[in-house]
Amino acid sequence: MNIQFKKGVLEICVLSVLAHKDCYGYELVGEISKRIDISEGTIYPLLHRLKDEGYVTTYLQESAGGPSRKYYRLTEAGRNEEHEQKEEWMRFAASVNALLEGKNDAAD
Amino acid sequence: MLQTEQEFTRILRSRLEGTLPEEELNDIVSDYAEHFRIGKADGRSEEELFRSLGSPEDVAREIRATHLVKQAEDVKSCKNIFHAVLATLGLGLFNLVFVLIPFILLVVLLMVVFILGIMFAIFGPAAFIYSVLQILGIPAFAIWQSPVAGVFFSIGITTFGLLLVIGDYYLARFFYRIGIQYLKWNIAVIAGTEEES
Incomplete structure (x- = not known):
C-alpha cells in the first residue's frame, strides 16, 4: 500500500487503539505495526x-x-x-468502496 | 554504521540539540530508551529494534519540524515562520513544490503590496506639500492643473497608501495563521514519507 496513505491514517489508528485501552509506547507500536507496515519510530513524535x-x-x-x-x-x-x-474515516472508506465496486461492475 | 541503541540516541541528540529545550529532548530520548529496554526484554536484538524504528535522522527531522512549527505558532515572528518553513522543507523533496513555492509567492505578494503602500504614503504627502506651495504662489513646484484639487487628491493617495500597508499587515497575519495550520497538516500527513515508498 502506498506509504502516503499510511501516514495520514496513523493518527486515527493510535487514537483508536488508545480508546480501547491505555498503552505504553512499545505496546502501542506493536499493536499498530502488527497490522500496518510503518517506520515505528514515527509513532513517538505523533504521541x-x-x-x-x-x-x-x-x-x-x-x-x-x-x-x-x-x-x-x-x-x-x-x-x-x-x-x-472514526466517523469521518468510515464515511470516506464506504464512499471509496462503493466507488471501486461500481467501477468494477462497469468493467465486467 | 552500527545499529545500536546508543547510535540511535546519539543521532537523535545531535540533530535536536540546540533546537529543543533540554528537558523535552530528554523526554523524547527516554521514550526511545524505554522502547529499546522493553524490546530487548521481549527478546529482540538492538539491531532489529533500530531497523524497525526507521532512520533516527528521519525521526529527528520530523520532531524538529513539529517543534519549530509549534514555536512559530506560539511566538509569531518572521524569524520563527522562516525556521518552521525551512524545517518542513527538510522533510522531503515533495515540499519544495508544496511548501517552498507557495511560501515564496506569498512573501513576494506581501512585499509588493507593502512597497506599493509605502510609495503611495510617501508620494501623497509630497504631492500635498507641492500643492500647498503652488497655492502659496511658488511656481517652481507647480505640478497640478488645479492645486486645490491636488490637495484633495494627495490626501486621498496618502490614505490609500496607509490603508494598503494596514491591509497588508492583516493579510500577513491571516496567511501566517493559515500557513501554520497547513504546515501542521503537511507534517502529519505527507512529509517524510516519500523516501520510504
Missing part, C-alpha cells in the same frame, strides 16, 4: 503531538519486575476526536 494538543495524557506505572513504564491515556478531548475521526 508527543497528541499530548501537546491535549488528546492524550501520560502516567508512569510499575511493571512486573522492571522499571516503571510510561502509559498513554486518551483525554475527554481525545475521545471526542477519536469519535469524529
Whole structure:
C-alpha cells in the first residue's frame, strides 16, 4: 500500500487503539505495526503531538519486575476526536468502496 | 554504521540539540530508551529494534519540524515562520513544490503590496506639500492643473497608501495563521514519507 496513505491514517489508528485501552509506547507500536507496515519510530513524535494538543495524557506505572513504564491515556478531548475521526474515516472508506465496486461492475 | 541503541540516541541528540529545550529532548530520548529496554526484554536484538524504528535522522527531522512549527505558532515572528518553513522543507523533496513555492509567492505578494503602500504614503504627502506651495504662489513646484484639487487628491493617495500597508499587515497575519495550520497538516500527513515508498 502506498506509504502516503499510511501516514495520514496513523493518527486515527493510535487514537483508536488508545480508546480501547491505555498503552505504553512499545505496546502501542506493536499493536499498530502488527497490522500496518510503518517506520515505528514515527509513532513517538505523533504521541508527543497528541499530548501537546491535549488528546492524550501520560502516567508512569510499575511493571512486573522492571522499571516503571510510561502509559498513554486518551483525554475527554481525545475521545471526542477519536469519535469524529472514526466517523469521518468510515464515511470516506464506504464512499471509496462503493466507488471501486461500481467501477468494477462497469468493467465486467 | 552500527545499529545500536546508543547510535540511535546519539543521532537523535545531535540533530535536536540546540533546537529543543533540554528537558523535552530528554523526554523524547527516554521514550526511545524505554522502547529499546522493553524490546530487548521481549527478546529482540538492538539491531532489529533500530531497523524497525526507521532512520533516527528521519525521526529527528520530523520532531524538529513539529517543534519549530509549534514555536512559530506560539511566538509569531518572521524569524520563527522562516525556521518552521525551512524545517518542513527538510522533510522531503515533495515540499519544495508544496511548501517552498507557495511560501515564496506569498512573501513576494506581501512585499509588493507593502512597497506599493509605502510609495503611495510617501508620494501623497509630497504631492500635498507641492500643492500647498503652488497655492502659496511658488511656481517652481507647480505640478497640478488645479492645486486645490491636488490637495484633495494627495490626501486621498496618502490614505490609500496607509490603508494598503494596514491591509497588508492583516493579510500577513491571516496567511501566517493559515500557513501554520497547513504546515501542521503537511507534517502529519505527507512529509517524510516519500523516501520510504
